[in-house]
Amino acid sequence: MDDMTEGRNNTTAADGEQLLTFIVDGKEYGVDILRVQEIRGWSAPMPIPNTPAYIKGVINIRGDVVPIADLRERLRLPALSYGDTTVVVVLRIAGGHASAAEASTPHERVMGIIVDAMSDVTKIPLKSIKPAPVFAETLEKPLTRGIATLEDKMITILDVDRIFSGAGDVTAAQAA
Amino acid sequence: MLEKLGDPLVHLVRNSLDHGLESPAERLAAGKPPQGTLELRDYHQGSSIVVEVADDGRGLDLAKILASARRRGLVGPDETPSDSALREMIFAPGFSTASAVTDVSGRGVGMDVVRRNIKELAGEIAVESTPGRGTRVALRLPLTLAIVDGQLVRVGPHSYVIPLLSIVDLVELDRTLVGWVEGGREVYRLGDELVPLVPLHPLLGVGADGREARMLVVAEADGQRVGLLVDELQSQQQVVVKSLESNYERVEGVSGATILGDGGVAFILDVGGLRRLDRARRRTAPAREQVAA
Numbered sequence: 001m002d003d004m005t006e007g008r009n010n011t012t013a014a015d016g017e018q019l020l021t022f023i024v025d026g027k028e029y030g031v032d033i034l035r036v037q038e039i040r041g042w043s044a045p046m047p048i049p050n051t052p053a054y055i056k057g058v059i060n061i062r063g064d065v066v067p068i069a070d071l072r073e074r075l076r077l078p079a080l081s082y083g084d085t086t087v088v089v090v091l092r093i094a095g096g097h098a099s100a101a102e103a104s105t106p107h108e109r110v111m112g113i114i115v116d117a118m119s120d121v122t123k124i125p126l127k128s129i130k131p132a133p134v135f136a137e138t139l140e141k142p143l144t145r146g147i148a149t150l151e152d153k154m155i156t157i158l159d160v161d162r163i164f165s166g167a168g169d170v171t172a173a174q175a176a
Numbered sequence: 177m178l179e180k181l182g183d184p185l186v187h188l189v190r191n192s193l194d195h196g197l198e199s200p201a202e203r204l205a206a207g208k209p210p211q212g213t214l215e216l217r218d219y220h221q222g223s224s225i226v227v228e229v230a231d232d233g234r235g236l237d238l239a240k241i242l243a244s245a246r247r248r249g250l251v252g253p254d255e256t257p258s259d260s261a262l263r264e265m266i267f268a269p270g271f272s273t274a275s276a277v278t279d280v281s282g283r284g285v286g287m288d289v290v291r292r293n294i295k296e297l298a299g300e301i302a303v304e305s306t307p308g309r310g311t312r313v314a315l316r317l318p319l320t321l322a323i324v325d326g327q328l329v330r331v332g333p334h335s336y337v338i339p340l341l342s343i344v345d346l347v348e349l350d351r352t353l354v355g356w357v358e359g360g361r362e363v364y365r366l367g368d369e370l371v372p373l374v375p376l377h378p379l380l381g382v383g384a385d386g387r388e389a390r391m392l393v394v395a396e397a398d399g400q401r402v403g404l405l406v407d408e409l410q411s412q413q414q415v416v417v418k419s420l421e422s423n424y425e426r427v428e429g430v431s432g433a434t435i436l437g438d439g440g441v442a443f444i445l446d447v448g449g450l451r452r453l454d455r456a457r458r459r460t461a462p463a464r465e466q467v468a469a
Contacts, residue, residue: 046334046441048420048427049380050453058420058433058441065433065441067424109423 016125019148021155022089022115025077030148030155033121035091037110042086056114061090067164068112074163075143080116088112091160111164122155124148129157180297181227181315184290188229188313189214191286196233196311206308208232225322230312236305238262244271263303267291324417324444326434328410329393332382336406337415337434337444338393344401345394346409359458364403366394374454375405376445379429397448404450417444429453 019030020039038061045057045068054073058065068088072079093109132144145159197203197212204210217228238259245251245265257265265271269288294301299317326337327346345366353365354373362373371394377383389405396402415434420427420443429449436442 046433046443047381048424048443049429050427058424060435060439060441063418063435065418065420065423065435111423 016123017129017157018121018123019155019157020089020121021119022087023117023119024071024075024115025080028119028153028155029071029115030122030124030157031089031091031160032157035093035160037090037092039118040088040090040112042082042084042088042114059088059112061110061112064110066090066110066112068114069164071113071115071163074113082114085117087115087118089115091163093164094161109164113163122148124150124155124157132156180293181317184293184315185216185227185229187286187290189216191313192229192231192233192311196231196235198234202234206234225317227315227317228312229315230310232310235307235309235311236263236266236303238307241265263305266303267301322417323414324434325412326415326444327393327412328436328442329376329391329404329406330408330410331376331380331406334380334382335410335436335440335442336376336380337442338395338404338447339431339444340412342395342397342447343393344396347392347394349390349392349405361458364392366403369401371401371403373403373405374450376450377405378457379450379453395447397446397451400451402447402451402454404447415442415444 018033020033020036021028021030023029040061043059045059047057048055048067054070056068056070058067060066070079090110090112093111128150129146129148131146132142134142143158143162144156146157148155148157192214197214198206198208200210203212213232215228215230217226217230219226219228241262242251242257245257245262245268246253248268248271250265250268250271251257266287267290271287291301294315294317297317299315302314302316303311304314305311324337325340327340327343328335328337330336347366349364355363355365355370357363363370364373373392375389377389389407391406391409393404393406393409394401395404415436417432418434420430420433429446429452430443431446431449432444433441434444
């Protein structure tokens with residue numbers, strides 16, 4: 001956990017941060033490129049029973065069982081059927097609790113997010129990254145880590161560790 | 177798991193080489209070939225995987241163990257423990273019979289640590305020894321950590337693995353043998369026994385009912401039998417267990433996942449967890465999804 005946070009600080013501590021950006025519902029989002037393990041085409045996942053709807057299931061990545069989440073549904077955007085340009089961005093996520101035996105050691109999980117299409121790899125100057133305004137009515141911790149304000153566009157920077165957390169909150173909200 | 181197994185194995189091999197195997201001269205005198213044999217073997221047995229370290233050396237010297245145990249006060253002067261109790265002594269913390277510490281072993285930090293490591297893996301350790309013939313140490317580890325014999329079943333569009341160990345019987349559903357109790361709960365007559373029917377479709381979130389289910393997997397968990405309704409029986413095969421928790425989290429009713437021959441992922445079902453899911457679901461939503469409707 002520590003070294004991952006450090007890794008992130010290193011990128012921000014320099015003159016800027018390198019983002020992998022992608023499109024969801026016509027908007028551009030970005031994640032720290034150092035957290036990206038790989039980018040894959042769409043392949044149908046095996047659904048996991050009794051999980052929040054945005055968790056689409058697990059896929060086999062070279063023998064590793066990797067859960068994937070639909071970012072549209074996670075962001076509460078309308079669903080879209082998956083097609084040729086649908087892409088799975090495989091991320092390395094901090095934390096987790098692998099098993100009792102490994103509980104003492106820091107653990108890194110591998111998880112994928114489904115996005116509409118890839119966009120770019122961009123270096124964002126540090127001064128262009130603004131914190132996201134806090135909307136008081138949301139109880140959940142925000143997924144947005146900041147917003148990159150460039151001359152011609154804005155990119156919403158996601159906190160990858162938050163994408164898969166708060167799953168319980170969402171299920172509770174849906175049940176209520 | 178491998179790193180936890182590595183140290184104990186190294187220790188056992190060292191023990192065999194140092195304490196077990198005799199010098200070529202001693203071996204010749206005992207009528208054995210001058211070259212000693214140390215064997216490492218692994219095999220499945222029931223629900224376990226067994227790793228064996230066996231040598232054809234002198235065997236455990238029970239007299240020496242007894243003397244050493246007496247010296248340490250583990251055994252009173254008048255007590256004469258059985259051979260198996262003496263073999264058990266080698267697992268006592270700090271126990272050693274070696275008269276001198278060598279490069280290879282003899283420091284007395286040993287078998288107790290080995291046993292502790294194996295216990296941490298939920299395994300067991302057993303020692304067999306015949307004087308003059310050799311020593312065999314067997315590490316028995318639960319197979320759930322590695323490979324499972326499974327029955328592949330189809331439920332809706334997906335395949336799942338039910339461990340053969342929890343399966344009692346596989347029968348084709350005969351709808352004339354389905355009975356009812358209150359709450360829409362159905363039971364199946366299996367010889368003299370009535371087993372509760374559990375349609376897997378709603379529990380696994382694939383389709384609302386089990387109307388099209390044709391096969392019954394009679395399974396047992398916590399001493400209770402259930403009839404799991406599935407669409408089709410597929411092959412029986414050994415599957416390598418992959419953790420779902422390492423990248424996600426624990427999911428009730430699922431003990432792990434595996435990769436099938438076609439590269440797809442299949443979940444390994446946990447019968448005890450499925451029973452709990454079924455009970456919870458029936459409490460919250462009194463269902464009307466009879467098979468024999």
